[in-house]
Amino acid sequence: MSPVSRGRKPKKQKKSRGGRKPQPFLADFTRPVGRPAWFDPALAAAVAETAMLAGVSGPRELEEATATLIGARLHAADGMGATRYGAWTEELVGVLAERVREGGPEWRGAWFCLHGLLSITPAEMSDWVGEVIEELRPALPDAGDGWLAAMSQIAPTGEAWRLVDAYGTRIGLAAEFRYPEPGEPMVYLLDFDISGFPRLESAGVHDDLDHAVTAWRNEVGPSAAGAEPRPIGDGADVAVLTYWDMGELFVTGFESRTVMDNWYRSQRRADDLIAALAKRGVDLPKHRSLVEELDIEPTVTAFTTWYIDHHQQAPAPEPTEALAAEWLETALPGTELAVSPRRVQTVLQLVGDWMDGDLADGVRALLPEWIRWNAAQVGLPPEFTEAALAAMADLN
Known part of the structure; x- marks a missing residue:
């Protein structure tokens, strides 16, 4: 394999352009010893599928096709409980570079795939892929780049909106992006569930804001029916990005295909959005520990007062304090009072993880009134x- 595709490593990640912690795409400390068995079959399948990329007609189509091609392989690996996606993608770039260098019938699809990766991967990986492309370019006088050269130049226009469902635990962030002129603007939507630690539920490209909002409402369900987009005005509107972690340590093995298609692209678009907002003077809130800085006393006092008003007696102190702690430890700033079926189930799962029988029973008995x-x-x-309330029964 050529020096371009072997022995070269992507640069280490730079500091994040905002409050969101950077996620290195090579995380050696998370990797099992040895090369995962899924790498080679996934590489072979991905390279074979690049042939279809040579027929795309523009940047948006290539971006989507590349995201889908990569996502299929990551989703299959995810289903086997495997990670190390960054290392696999690094190898894929090497194989693609080798195909381009060798020529033959498969070189053009590999060339297009490399350019597609420019648009969907986080900045540091994209920069490295760009270097690989530039090393290959002199040997390809007939590459006919045209619009391919613009693939790394997708950028936010500055228009961005926030959607919140009735529960306050489903957050949609929509931002307008475009490739260089004459590229048409499009809207990228990030859909988060923050009932526990933030989890990406879906993401994707839409023609405009109306289409993005409709898609989000359909994805979320009845609680989103009345939600209207509101322009992002301050850092609190995008606080979810401060706490969202897309690192491989947080892979559950149950991610949807849509999420895996957007494994890289969601991180790239989020960072681009953060940078665009920063230019407007909107910065992400500072990350703080949701556990170490937790003060449950005001919440316990407020609930106890309400409980006495409704039941003419105080709730049991120990279950009240335990419930308050479990509820608040995963609540992002500003969502302490937000209640949803998934938040209820998250708390019940946490209760079942560590509490002894009597305390757990006391918390469960108190939870309906807490809701x-x-x-x-x-x-x-x-x-x-x-x-x-019904979510309690759903978990039994």
């Missing part, structure tokens, strides 16, 4: 309160 109290504080409609 009603939180719902009353935020004015949650009755039908959604009932859905949150």
